[in-house]
Amino acid sequence: MIEPLDTILSLALLSILFSFGSSFLPGLIKVMAFQGIIVSIVPLFMGHDLSTSEILFTLVTMTIRGIVIPLCIYKAIKKVAVRREVQPIIGFNASILIGLGLIIAAAYVSPKFDVPSISISSLLLPTTIVLLVGGMFILIARRNAIAMVLGYIMMENGIYLVGTTFSVRALHIVEFGILLDVLAAVMIMAIILQNIKKTFDNMDTALLRTLKE
Amino acid sequence: MVESIILIPFIAGWIVFFLPKTTGRRILVITGVIHLLLSVLLWIKRPTAILAAYFAVSPEGLLSLSVISLLFFLISIYSTAYLKAAEIQSENIFTGSMLLFLSTMTMVTLSDHIMVMWIAIEATTLASAPLIYTYRTSESLEATWKYVLICSVGIAMALLGSVLITVAMDTGKVNAPVSFSGLTAVAKSLDPQWLKAGFVFILVGYGTKMGLAPMHTWLPDAHSEAPSPASALLSGVLLNCAYLGIFKTNKIMHAAGLGDFSGSILMIFGLISMLAAATFILKQTEYKRLLAYSSIENMGIIAFGTGIGGIGVYGAMICLIHHSLIKSSLFLTSGNILQGYRCKIIQNIGGLVYRMPRTFIAFFAGFVAISGFPPFGMFIGEMFIVMGAFRNGHHVGAIIFMGTICIIFAGLANQIMSISFEDSKRKHRMHMVGKMLWPQYVLLLTSVVFSFWMPDTLYMTIVEAITSIGGGV
Numbered sequence: 001m002i003e004p005l006d007t008i009l010s011l012a013l014l015s016i017l018f019s020f021g022s023s024f025l026p027g028l029i030k031v032m033a034f035q036g037i038i039v040s041i042v043p044l045f046m047g048h049d050l051s052t053s054e055i056l057f058t059l060v061t062m063t064i065r066g067i068v069i070p071l072c073i074y075k076a077i078k079k080v081a082v083r084r085e086v087q088p089i090i091g092f093n094a095s096i097l098i099g100l101g102l103i104i105a106a107a108y109v110s111p112k113f114d115v116p117s118i119s120i121s122s123l124l125l126p127t128t129i130v131l132l133v134g135g136m137f138i139l140i141a142r143r144n145a146i147a148m149v150l151g152y153i154m155m156e157n158g159i160y161l162v163g164t165t166f167s168v169r170a171l172h173i174v175e176f177g178i179l180l181d182v183l184a185a186v187m188i189m190a191i192i193l194q195n196i197k198k199t200f201d202n203m204d205t206a207l208l209r210t211l212k213e
Numbered sequence: 214m215v216e217s218i219i220l221i222p223f224i225a226g227w228i229v230f231f232l233p234k235t236t237g238r239r240i241l242v243i244t245g246v247i248h249l250l251l252s253v254l255l256w257i258k259r260p261t262a263i264l265a266a267y268f269a270v271s272p273e274g275l276l277s278l279s280v281i282s283l284l285f286f287l288i289s290i291y292s293t294a295y296l297k298a299a300e301i302q303s304e305n306i307f308t309g310s311m312l313l314f315l316s317t318m319t320m321v322t323l324s325d326h327i328m329v330m331w332i333a334i335e336a337t338t339l340a341s342a343p344l345i346y347t348y349r350t351s352e353s354l355e356a357t358w359k360y361v362l363i364c365s366v367g368i369a370m371a372l373l374g375s376v377l378i379t380v381a382m383d384t385g386k387v388n389a390p391v392s393f394s395g396l397t398a399v400a401k402s403l404d405p406q407w408l409k410a411g412f413v414f415i416l417v418g419y420g421t422k423m424g425l426a427p428m429h430t431w432l433p434d435a436h437s438e439a440p441s442p443a444s445a446l447l448s449g450v451l452l453n454c455a456y457l458g459i460f461k462t463n464k465i466m467h468a469a470g471l472g473d474f475s476g477s478i479l480m481i482f483g484l485i486s487m488l489a490a491a492t493f494i495l496k497q498t499e500y501k502r503l504l505a506y507s508s509i510e511n512m513g514i515i516a517f518g519t520g521i522g523g524i525g526v527y528g529a530m531i532c533l534i535h536h537s538l539i540k541s542s543l544f545l546t547s548g549n550i551l552q553g554y555r556c557k558i559i560q561n562i563g564g565l566v567y568r569m570p571r572t573f574i575a576f577f578a579g580f581v582a583i584s585g586f587p588p589f590g591m592f593i594g595e596m597f598i599v600m601g602a603f604r605n606g607h608h609v610g611a612i613i614f615m616g617t618i619c620i621i622f623a624g625l626a627n628q629i630m631s632i633s634f635e636d637s638k639r640k641h642r643m644h645m646v647g648k649m650l651w652p653q654y655v656l657l658l659t660s661v662v663f664s665f666w667m668p669d670t671l672y673m674t675i676v677e678a679i680t681s682i683g684g685g686v
Binding site: 114115132136139145148149152155156159162163174175177178180181184185188189192195196199200205208210211 | 326328329331332335336338339342346351352354355356357358359361362365366369372373376377379380383384404406433434437438
């Protein structure tokens with residue numbers, strides 16, 4: 001059961017690199033949907049014995065992270081027909097290079113941490129670190145408001161991975177509450193985005209500069 | 214019974230979305246009264262929750278809950294008059310969100326499970342976002358966007374921190390419920406490295422929501438763009454809720470013997486926040502933003518006091534309670550000024566004492582109170598913090614603390630004097646309805662009363678709360 005997990009985690013790492021390189025929003029949303037699905041099925045391949053309720057919960061997570069949230073954002077941009085570019089502050093080639101550097105650095109530091117469940121796969125900890133830092137990188141390096149929301153989702157994916165794999169005592173009802181919060185946050189952000197588009201006729205966050213000091 | 218305090222405003226909030234405006238206002242006040250009565254009942258009976266794994270009545274939670282209840286009741290009365298005077302497009306969304314906001318904040322004060330705490334704090338962000346966007350202007354939109362994005366990303370850090378604490382349990386091979394009370398009991402056997410990492414992430418995460426610098430950037434925008442009753446709630450109680458998350462984690466740190474580590478980080482964040490507030494207050498041009506920066510200062514004071522330990526923690530708790538009372542009254546008063554002058558810029562406002570004398574009394578008294586003068590309670594709290602700092606040997610910290618308070622007082626005084634006494638074109642008296650005045654008077658009076666006479670149960674509860682984080686009188 002160890003090898004499929006490695007494959008899945010490598011796919012997650014690849015999805016991060018793809019997201020750093022995507023220049024158009026629909027593509028970026030698709031990459032994030034793929035990442036959402038990949039990350040939420042990781043618990044199935046951890047090698048624990050799973051009860052029916054656990055499998056059911058994983059499927060619900062997968063639906064919300066992989067389908068509902070991306071669809072919600074996709075609809076938001078379709079409805080208001082925004083510009084499709086992600087408006088990078090740091091260029092795409094440089095971003096991908098930074099992404100590669102990040103993966104190497106994460107792989108280098110992760111053996112230094114003492115986590116009991118790390119022995120399952122040596123890719124687990126690097127992937128979570130890259131997801132967390134990569135999400136933050138997108139938040140900083142893209143000016144488009146939707147790309148920023150997607151960065152937030154990537155961070156959340158990273159936290160989900162830490163929560164479900166490192167700690168075995170997660171309660172599903174609590175996990176579900178967290179998921180609902182994230183879903184509601186993304187929906188509220190989508191509503192704000194539509195209003196930003198209506199008010200400013202653009203989604204460039206550089207326009208949001210009137211309030212200072 | 215414990216859960217009903219969360220559920221009643223929650224249900225009321227959803228109902229209000231579908232009701233006509235005036236009924237919504239009435240339900241707002243009625244829910245406020247019920248909530249207040251239930252909180253009083255909690256003081257008398259201290260029952261255990263039905264879902265005991267997730268909710269519990271802790272002394273610090275009870276204190277925060279009572280402040281929330283009292284403030285919400287008074288703010289709801291103010292709101293009925295405010296809503297009548299202000300033209301708000303979709304009032305149902307405003308009143309409904311106020312009630313949902315109350316429900317989520319109540320959930321924060323009563324939650325005992327680490328993750329439920331996080332869920333509740335994130336839910337406060339979501340419930341209050343529509344409140345900031347009430348006026349539908351481009352500025353309020355910008356403020357809402359910053360609020361939701363910065364707070365959600367910040368609070369995601371706190372979620373990571375909470376997860377790291379469960380990792381500390383795994384590494385230390387501890388088997389206990391993931392609740393604050395459960396973890397405090399077994400804190401000694403948790404892995405200290407992971408626990409420290411978890412605390413830092415939680416402090417940064419909830420610190421973002423609490424308004425600690427340098428994560429405070431959303432706060433002035435949100436507070437200045439929200440309608441005054443909402444700003445009063447944001448500043449008066451939301452910041453306390455975020456502090457509660459830090460307080461409870463700090464409890465685990467102290468039980469694990471890592472109190473010095475958490476204390477020094479809290480002190481540094483506290484002083485940075487005070488210094489940041491001082492620099493921005495001096496050149497501030499809008500009065501609501503001025504008040505918002507003063508909130509950042511006060512959160513800094515509270516974090517600093519909590520970090521010192523000993524009598525300083527007692528001072529911090531006193532500051533926490535009185536800041537809520539005073540700052541919410543100031544924000545409500547700022548709503549009156551906005552109605553009288555239709556302007557947020559300090560320069561365009563003057564002669565408040567002639568135009569709105571009764572509002573002026575509340576405004577000026579609030580300013581005296583928040584600057585830490587007797588007979589108001591902030592004075593006592595700040596005194597205790599300074600005493601605690603010197604007693605525990607933090608001389609440099611204490612000097613920076615006093616210095617910044619003086620600078621902030623000078624900055625505030627300059628602006629408030631100009632609002633109150635400067636010449637203005639608009640000199641004729643303006644009438645204000647009583648409902649938009651007496652809630653502020655009651656809040657300020659409560660602060661005066663509590664600084665002279667503190668009921669024994671209140672005193673005992675504060676002491677009970679602070680002994681677990683190294684505090685004491």
